[in-house]
Amino acid sequence: MAHTSKQRYLFLAFCLLPTFLLFLVFTVYPMLGGLYYSFFEWSGTSSVKTFIGLDNYVKLWNDSVIKKAIFNDFFFVFVKVIGIMTLSLFFAVALTQLRIKEAPFYRIVFFFPNIMSVVVIGILWQFIYDPSIGLVNSFLTKVGLTEWVRPWLGDMTWVLPSIAIPAIWAGIGLFMLLLMGGISNVPKSLYEAADIDGASEWQQFWRITVPLIWPQIKTSILYIIITSLNGSFVLVQVMTGGGPGSASEVMGSYLYQRAFEDFQFGYGAAIGVLILVVALVTVLISQFILKKEKVEY
């Protein structure tokens, strides 16, 4: 060997240590700190930090807003998994298997929302729903459905689905691309054999495509669940701030308001821990449900 082991260790330290130290300080410490802060009552501004044990969690247990927020989070998870997976699977199959000439056009266009920031998407859609200047109401008026005209984001019943639509709108492209990658790896000979056996396209889809891209489908669903629980609050915070009342509150938006607007940092930290626990449990359960033997080809 050309290098002595001392040189080698120095090189390894050079490669790994600086990054890992920064990671400890700016990622690991804040996460453990979040757990630690959740046992305190603290307004942030004063130096008085009172240890209150599990009181923040007891308070969470009795907080009706957080119950609504958890329900809303699951509403978004459910609607996004169904909406994004159905549409992106359909588009992925259409664009890979049906030899459509303008497929590259659709692939590029469908991905556009994925590169836009969630703030911009939130603001844009907030104004699409706007009662006076928005596209939705002016469209409904134009086609004569005036009884449907309403302030979408100010309506207790309609606010959640109204936020879910841009969330799906913004998600399709990425998952479509992931599934397209999976489909293009499925051997063509399988479909040819199925054609000879007289299997319909519908049968080929369920018997060949879905089982063979199951790993990609599973990954996509888990990814949607995680990103939804961890990130759907950005859209909520921008579009409605959790309102009207707390009709569209999700855990993340509630954390932001409690901590950074009402300065209840201990309580906010407890909400952060709750988000982590809910996310982990949901992912574990769905991983169990989605488990399926891997198909070899």
Place this chain on the structure above:
Amino acid sequence: MKAFSQIIVRIPLLLWAMIVILPLVWMFMGAFKTNAEIFSSPWALPQSFNFSNFERAWNDFNIGRAFLNSFFVTVLGSVLTLLLSIPTAYALERIRSKMGEVLINVYLASMMIPAVLGWIPLFFLLMKLNLLDNLWALSLVYAISHVPFTIFILIGFIGNIPKELEEAAMVDGMSPYGILFKIVTPLIKSGIMTVTILNAISYWNEFFMALILLQTESKTTLGVAMNLLKTKAQYESAWGVLFAGLCIAVVPVIIFYTIFQRSIVKGMTEGAIK
């Protein structure tokens, strides 16, 4: 049979394309309209293409300043991410030891944990270090937050490099640093491209970290400035200016993406999936 389903399938494809494009077209047209036009004819083309909304957004509503700040954070964040990730990815891929496996798993596990959990301590940590309201610190925070994802992608690309190349260089007396920077790094250029494009887009678009960690208006990045502009626009009914601001935030990414979309798709299908 195939021809028939091609026609049927085109209908939903076209519909979705419209659902994606229409809001964007509406936004671009709105940026050229006067308030009166926005109210009276939301579906019509603007009567004239004047850029006064863009000028107002850029100068009077701080979007220009924020644009430059976002640019700074995006470039610095992307460079820092690479500096932190390439050596780590290389060491973790080439030295397969128990320790290395643990380290990989620690990085991967952190991707599953919601960043929200860490916000409050991170805010107070930066406050103590006197780094709040500091674009350099924000770039560093961005970079570290994307290190796990970047390592994850780069490890795949480094794994494809034949070991013989490195061994030959070592025999020639090249130092391990030379091997890393002069041989390995150039060979994973396409991986570096893909991951950097994805990182840059998310730094450009980031909102909440910037909202929490930046405070003075002159330091804000585009996301935060857009949110402020929205509040002001609602108050002053400056709708055209708001749409112009949205365009300023979106157009660079759309251009950037259209230029580089091939390498994103390629990188995603080659690196991330397998």
